[in-house]
Amino acid sequence: MKTLRQRNIRDNLMVGLLYASTILVLTPLVIIIGYVIVNGISTISIDFFTQELGSPSRAMQGRPTGLVHTILGTLVVDSLALIMAAPLGLGAGIMLSEYPDHKLNPLLRVMNDTLNGMPAILKGLLAFALVVKPMGAFSGLAGGVALAFVMIPIIARATESALMTIPWSIREAGLAIGLPRWRVVLSTVMPAARTGLVTGFLIAFARAAGEAAPLMFTSFGNNYLPNRWSGMIFGPVDTLPQRLYSLAISPYKEWHAMGWAAGVVLLVFVLGLFFAGRMLTRQKFKV
Amino acid sequence: MKAITLLFFTGLMALSFFGCGGGEGSRNGAETRSERSSGRIDVLGAGASFPAPLITAMADEYRGVTDNRVTVNYQSIGSGGGIRQFVEQTIMFGMTEAFLSDEVMQDVEASTGGRAFNMPITLADVVATYNLPGIEKGLVFNAEVLVEIYMGRITRWNDSAIADLNPGKELPSLPITVVHRSDGSGTTNIWTSYFSRVSDEWKDRVGFGTSVSWPVGIGGNGNEGVAGAVMNTPGAIGYNSLSYALLNDMAYGSVINASGNTIEPSFEATTEAANIDLPEDTRILFTNTPAEYGYPIAGFAWMLVYENLDDNNAIRNRRQAEELVRFVIWSITDGQELSESLGYARLPEAAVERNFEMIREIKWEGEMIGKEMLQEVVS
Numbered sequence: 001m002k003t004l005r006q007r008n009i010r011d012n013l014m015v016g017l018l019y020a021s022t023i024l025v026l027t028p029l030v031i032i033i034g035y036v037i038v039n040g041i042s043t044i045s046i047d048f049f050t051q052e053l054g055s056p057s058r059a060m061q062g063r064p065t066g067l068v069h070t071i072l073g074t075l076v077v078d079s080l081a082l083i084m085a086a087p088l089g090l091g092a093g094i095m096l097s098e099y100p101d102h103k104l105n106p107l108l109r110v111m112n113d114t115l116n117g118m119p120a121i122l123k124g125l126l127a128f129a130l131v132v133k134p135m136g137a138f139s140g141l142a143g144g145v146a147l148a149f150v151m152i153p154i155i156a157r158a159t160e161s162a163l164m165t166i167p168w169s170i171r172e173a174g175l176a177i178g179l180p181r182w183r184v185v186l187s188t189v190m191p192a193a194r195t196g197l198v199t200g201f202l203i204a205f206a207r208a209a210g211e212a213a214p215l216m217f218t219s220f221g222n223n224y225l226p227n228r229w230s231g232m233i234f235g236p237v238d239t240l241p242q243r244l245y246s247l248a249i250s251p252y253k254e255w256h257a258m259g260w261a262a263g264v265v266l267l268v269f270v271l272g273l274f275f276a277g278r279m280l281t282r283q284k285f286k287v
Numbered sequence: 288m289k290a291i292t293l294l295f296f297t298g299l300m301a302l303s304f305f306g307c308g309g310g311e312g313s314r315n316g317a318e319t320r321s322e323r324s325s326g327r328i329d330v331l332g333a334g335a336s337f338p339a340p341l342i343t344a345m346a347d348e349y350r351g352v353t354d355n356r357v358t359v360n361y362q363s364i365g366s367g368g369g370i371r372q373f374v375e376q377t378i379m380f381g382m383t384e385a386f387l388s389d390e391v392m393q394d395v396e397a398s399t400g401g402r403a404f405n406m407p408i409t410l411a412d413v414v415a416t417y418n419l420p421g422i423e424k425g426l427v428f429n430a431e432v433l434v435e436i437y438m439g440r441i442t443r444w445n446d447s448a449i450a451d452l453n454p455g456k457e458l459p460s461l462p463i464t465v466v467h468r469s470d471g472s473g474t475t476n477i478w479t480s481y482f483s484r485v486s487d488e489w490k491d492r493v494g495f496g497t498s499v500s501w502p503v504g505i506g507g508n509g510n511e512g513v514a515g516a517v518m519n520t521p522g523a524i525g526y527n528s529l530s531y532a533l534l535n536d537m538a539y540g541s542v543i544n545a546s547g548n549t550i551e552p553s554f555e556a557t558t559e560a561a562n563i564d565l566p567e568d569t570r571i572l573f574t575n576t577p578a579e580y581g582y583p584i585a586g587f588a589w590m591l592v593y594e595n596l597d598d599n600n601a602i603r604n605r606r607q608a609e610e611l612v613r614f615v616i617w618s619i620t621d622g623q624e625l626s627e628s629l630g631y632a633r634l635p636e637a638a639v640e641r642n643f644e645m646i647r648e649i650k651w652e653g654e655m656i657g658k659e660m661l662q663e664v665v666s
Contacts, residue, residue, distance in 0.1 A: 055343030057629060136600030138331070138377055220333075221362045223343060224350075227327035236331055236360060246363070249511045251534050 080144030093159020143219025158200020334369020334382030367471020384473015469506025
């Protein structure tokens with residue numbers, strides 16, 4: 001027979017273990033964020049957000065240099081990718097969740113998982129063959145296509161699991177009042193699952209925002225802002241993860257420091273997105 | 288309709304995109320209206336990492352010279368990548384430390400009906416870098432010792448072959464870690480071409496090229512990869528361009544040249560090495576140079592340009608072609624002024640002359656725009 005005391009001790013022990021494992025999981029995250037910020041924050045200045053990179057001699061001679069073109073380029077390329085990936089990923093997710101008996105579903109599931117597991121560099125290669133070669137130019141568009149391949153399977157998976165959490169009775173209620181199936185999905189299931197869907201978009205966006213490999217031979221990189229805004233889409237564009245990589249492997253101390261600063265910006269960008277997404281879904285709940 | 292929540296988020300993303308890409312986003316394709324009115328041109332080049340600091344500095348300078356009219360975007364992706372993308376016609380000019388092979392030259396001629404020009408832009412010097420605790424720069428190597436190390440037959444730093452060349456130096460009994468490039472690289476081409484010229488065994492067993500199958504050693508990606516591996520491994524030896532070694536405060540060695548002189552790497556010694564007769568297409572390797580006081584492990588870095596610019600898919604219109612030619616002319620004349628301050632050897636006069644001859648041949652849809660641009664500069 002266990003006494004109450006024993007039970008309490010056991011309970012406390014288990015709760016303690018839970019706390020410990022939570023801290024253990026969060027520690028690497030905090031260390032990474034802290035390390036990046038400590039190393040990068042001192043390089044961040046107004047110039048960093050308003051100047052173009054140019055040549056390494058700019059940084060070494062202390063002339064103004066920054067990553068304005070890289071930050072804008074990241075926004076453009078990632079947004080292009082999301083615009084292309086969101087409808088496809090959503091569609092695949094809806095198909096998997098709402099039409100479970102469809103005979104193409106097992107195939108779709110396997111292909112989606114394969115796409116998800118495929119090395120990102122291969123997606124870059126595919127975008128090179130699909131977009132760069134025919135257009136004869138490296139472009140932000142090609143980078144967007146490569147990142148869309150990264151986003152699609154994540155969005156599809158997240159959409160499927162988000163929709164699956166909605167009880168079947170809600171769908172039945174819709175069907176009972178005579179709504180067609182697509183209307184049920186659009187008007188009852190998807191709004192009910194919106195938190196999960198938005199989270200899926202965000203995870204996909206954040207994953208893609210950190211990818212450097214697929215962009216190397218698609219958006220290619222640029223040391224300056226393009227001369228025209230259309231150059232962001234149809235010309236070579238700089239992106240944060242790729243620039244971070246090339247700054248990090250450069251032989252210049254000044255560029256290493258800028259690489260850390262680029263890391264801070266990328267981190268804040270991704271964390272900010274998560275935060276904004278959370279706020280967005282929470283606000284809508286109250287209405 | 289709560290589905291609007293979703294659309295709202297997607298729309299937000301779209302908004303941020305159109306906010307950036309809006310306005311002129313719809314205009315593209317051939318020569319756009321804004322391109323004509325503003326006269327602004329983007330020139331895209333890529334290739335060898337060694338001349339990247341010089342070319343990007345030239346780009347900065349040239350942007351000022353042209354009043355922000357011409358932006359030259361140069362990305363350092365290695366000589367192998369530069370040749371590859373040049374042939375794929377995704378860049379307007381390539382840059383390489385290894386001239387195009389006859390095979391590639393013929394391919395280009397077959398596909399465009401014109402030649403591919405290899406134009407020397409600057410000189411590349413490759414130095415043996417090492418990491419020996421307690422020993423600064425200035426170790427002396429000769430051809431045999433370097434080949435034996437890279438063959439994997441000299442495995443310790445206190446080997447008598449090295450000690451004989453360096454009397455009075457306390458060489459540690461460290462094992463030698465050989466580091467080489469893992470990517471296709473012009474630096475490798477110069478380094479291995481030197482080995483092939485001084486050792487028949489190396490020539491037969493390994494040969495030379497932008498990437499070879501190394502008998503021993505670990506690979507590093509790019510000049511920076513090799514530099515990183517050398518600096519982090521006591522007892523390592525690698526090869527880097529002189530400017531990278533200087534920038535990183537790496538220890539590097541002198542080399543005994545073909546005339547028997549011990550040459551400390553410097554850009555004077557490099558220019559001296561190039562002081563030889565040049566063939567018309569400048570496709571020549573002058574490693575193990577006969578020049579008496581020339582540094583033996585040096586070569587040109589070439590800019591790759593099509594003879595028929597209209598056949599390069601990456602060049603959309605005549606204006607882009609003209610600005611490219613203007614930039615090439617500027618970089619081999621006024622642009623050379625930047626060389627010394629950045630640690631590069633200046634192009635010898637003979638190479639500039641050869642470049643002018645090639646530029647005169649450059650065409651756009653049959654018109655000799657190279658000649659026009661040259662006359663414009665002279666007048």
